[in-house]
Amino acid sequence: xxxxxxxQPGMFVQEKEAVTLDxxxxxxxxxxxxxxxxxxxxxxxxxLIYQGSYDQQNATEGRYSLNFQKARKSANLVISASQLxxxxxxxxxxxxxxxxxxxxxxxxxxxxxxxx
Amino acid sequence: SQTIxxxxxxxxQPVGSPLSLECTVEGTSNPNLYWYRQAxxxxxxLLFYSVGIGQISSEVPQNLSASRPQxxxxxxxxxxxxxxxxxxxxxxxxxxxxxxxxxxxGNGTRxxxx
Numbered sequence: 001x002x003x004x005x006x007x008q009p010g011m012f013v014q015e016k017e018a019v020t021l022d023x024x025x026x027x028x029x030x031x032x033x034x035x036x037x038x039x040x041x042x043x044x045x046x047x048l049i050y051q052g053s054y055d056q057q058n059a060t061e062g063r064y065s066l067n068f069q070k071a072r073k074s075a076n077l078v079i080s081a082s083q084l085x086x087x088x089x090x091x092x093x094x095x096x097x098x099x100x101x102x103x104x105x106x107x108x109x110x111x112x113x114x115x116x
Numbered sequence: 117s118q119t120i121x122x123x124x125x126x127x128x129q130p131v132g133s134p135l136s137l138e139c140t141v142e143g144t145s146n147p148n149l150y151w152y153r154q155a156x157x158x159x160x161x162l163l164f165y166s167v168g169i170g171q172i173s174s175e176v177p178q179n180l181s182a183s184r185p186q187x188x189x190x191x192x193x194x195x196x197x198x199x200x201x202x203x204x205x206x207x208x209x210x211x212x213x214x215x216x217x218x219x220x221x222g223n224g225t226r227x228x229x230x
Contacts, residue, residue: 042223043204043206043223044221045160046221047218047219050216091159102150102219103165103175106159106160107159108157108158
């Protein structure tokens with residue numbers, strides 16, 4: 001079974017600084033995908049970035065990048081140039097491939113607070 | 117573009133009362149549909165998923181059920197709510213061929229069972 005571990009319950013960063021949110025995973029599947037979602041205080045889950053286990057390059061989406069280290073089973077999210085609007089909960093999740101639908105397993109999340 | 121609607125946004129129900137949460141998706145056909153629950157301070161737990169009309173799969177045994185009467189409609193129900201059913205319920209959809217496809221979530225329903 002898959003498992004996601006997010007060891008940072010809370011992180012603080014100053015505006016315009018970069019921050020790394022940690023995520024480690026455990027899976028026996030040879031092929032899998034990793035997602036990061038943002039959950040503002042309003043509650044909706046917003047998709048940020050995806051990394052496939054066989055992707056050769058680390059994924060990037062604007063200010064978000066994923067530091068994927070397959071041997072270490074880690075998929076850390078890097079947010080560059082933090083903004084006040086980045087304050088939210090961030091969840092890492094892993095999918096099972098080859099199922100045709102998204103049975104994602106989520107971590108417990110990291111609360112990010114961006115200060116002016 | 118695709119949109120997902122979920123209602124109500126908040127709900128307070130007494131123990132033993134029935135429940136019906138509704139979710140509809142627009143702008144796509146034959147989506148995979150999901151119900152997740154988030155307990156306070158926790159990650160999301162998959163409750164049900166559906167790959168088509170009338171096709172429901174349950175992930176965990178519980179006091180809840182789901183139905184998909186139409187292609188883009190997904191309903192979460194209970195005949196008698198328990199205190200432990202309190203939580204934040206999120207509906208989501210993904211493309212039918214789900215590989216690499218992210219989940220797109222609704223705004224959620226915060227359910228409090230009293």
